Amino acid sequence: MKNQTIAIIGAGNLGLAIYKGLEKGGLLESNRVILTKRNLESLEGITHSRLSITTDNVEATKSSDIIILAVQPKQLPELLEQIKEVIDPSRHTLVSVITAVTIEQIQVQVGTECAIVRAMPNTAIAVLESMTCIATNIRGQAKLDLVTSIFNCVGKTMEIHEELMQSATVVCASGIAFWMRFIRATTQGGVQLGFDAEDAQQIAVQTCLGAASLLAGNGNHPEKEIDRVTTPQGCTISGLNEMEHHGLSSALIKGLVTSFERINAMKS
Numbered sequence: 567m568k569n570q571t572i573a574i575i576g577a578g579n580l581g582l583a584i585y586k587g588l589e590k591g592g593l594l595e596s597n598r599v600i601l602t603k604r605n606l607e608s609l610e611g612i613t614h615s616r617l618s619i620t621t622d623n624v625e626a627t628k629s630s631d632i633i634i635l636a637v638q639p640k641q642l643p644e645l646l647e648q649i650k651e652v653i654d655p656s657r658h659t660l661v662s663v664i665t666a667v668t669i670e671q672i673q674v675q676v677g678t679e680c681a682i683v684r685a686m687p688n689t690a691i692a693v694l695e696s697m698t699c700i701a702t703n704i705r706g707q708a709k710l711d712l713v714t715s716i717f718n719c720v721g722k723t724m725e726i727h728e729e730l731m732q733s734a735t736v737v738c739a740s741g742i743a744f745w746m747r748f749i750r751a752t753t754q755g756g757v758q759l760g761f762d763a764e765d766a767q768q769i770a771v772q773t774c775l776g777a778a779s780l781l782a783g784n785g786n787h788p789e790k791e792i793d794r795v796t797t798p799q800g801c802t803i804s805g806l807n808e809m810e811h812h813g814l815s816s817a818l819i820k821g822l823v824t825s826f827e828r829i830n831a832m833k834s
Contacts, residue, residue, distance in 0.1 A: 567715045568596040573630035575623050575645065577601040577609060580663060580689065581636035584720070587691040589614060591719030600626045628652045632712070634685075635662045635672075639832070642667060646675040655680040659709045661716075663687060665735055666832040669703045669728060681706040683713045686734045687721070688742045696721030699734035736825040744821065749774055 572588070574581045585601055588594060594616045601619045603609060609619055620626055627633055627649040637645055642664055653660070659681040662672055669682045676682075683706045687698040698717040702710055702725075710725065717723045726734060749770045756766030780791055796803040 567593065567712060570632055570712075571598040571600065571630045572632045572634060572716070573600040573602065573626040574634045574636055575602045575626060575649075576635065576637035576641070577603040577619075578636065578638075580687070580691075581634070582609075582612075583689045583692040584634060584636065584663070584687065585612075585617075587694055587696065587720030588716070589617075590692075590694055593716065593719050600630060602626045623648050624652055627658070631657060632659045632661060632716070635660060635664055637664065639664050639667055642672075643675060646672065650676050650678065653678055653680060655705075659683065659706070659713065661685055661713055665739075666732070666829055669701070669706075673703065679705060681709040683709060684728060684731055685713065685717060686731060686739055687717060688739045690742060691717075691720045694720050697738045698723045699726045699731065699738055700724070701726055701728035701731055732829050733826060735829055736822055740825050744818065745774070 572593075574585055577585065581601070581603075585599060588599060593599075594614055598616045598618070599614075601609060601612070601617065602621060602623050603619075604621060606619060606621060612619070618626075618629075623645060633649075633653075635642065635645065653676060655678050660672065660676070661683045662669075663685050669684055672682055673679070682703045684701045685698055686700075687696040690696045691698070696717065698721060700710070700713060700717065700723055702713075706713075714723050714725075749767070752770035752773070753763065753767040756769060757763050761769065777791070780786070781788060792806070796806070
């Protein structure tokens with residue numbers, strides 16, 4: 567992708583993570599980015615020769631080819647009311663990373679048929695390791711490769727049907743928090759077993775990374791890799807069984823389902 571201007575409207579936690587990922591992924595070498603935010607104080611110190619920062623969402627939209635909508639859901643109607651008059655269907659692609667807002671809702675608010683893409687990355691985009699699920703409307707299909715090229719620079723992408731976007735939000739975006747809690751618990755266990763907190767966290771993080779890398783590299787089912795570690799009457803199987811007796815897998819599944827129910831309540 568070259569010679570595109572990308573506006574990230576709403577440079578909060580996720581919007582800023584997207585920018586950092588684009589910068590690290592090399593997209594700013596041949597494209598431009600505009601960040602917008604009501605309060606610019608939190609963006610002080612963020613500079614790049616191909617970056618502009620503004621509070622003016624209308625000017626950012628007019629100056630861009632791709633507009634990434636990264637505001638809070640409750641802020642979206644006001645934002646779309648601001649920018650809808652300057653949206654050019656022949657030029658602009660709207661990319662929403664907003665939880666629980668459908669393509670149809672955006673289309674109705676914009677009032678103009680244009681390319682709309684829903685993308686659900688996670689905050690690992692800042693370290694180029696996001697898992698981003700993408701869905702589009704009919705016009706957005708023509709822009710799918712363009713949007714995918716953005717998010718492929720900062721991790722992996724998967725095109726899905728829009729009806730699965732709520733599930734993707736839970737497993738992909740909320741999933742970062744779930745894995746963080748698992749790493750935290752492993753760290754706490756390591757401290758109880760005698761490690762300093764810093765050492766315990768380093769071990770937990772690298773072990774988690776190693777487990778994920780094994781599956782990413784060989785495509786095996788997790789249980790196959792578990793079988794490589796467990797031995798009859800060994801410490802690993804004893805620990806696993808104790809965790810399962812206390813509901814490890816069921817607690818995680820219940821947590822995912824509860825998050826899914828909550829996001830559906832937000833949608834309605």
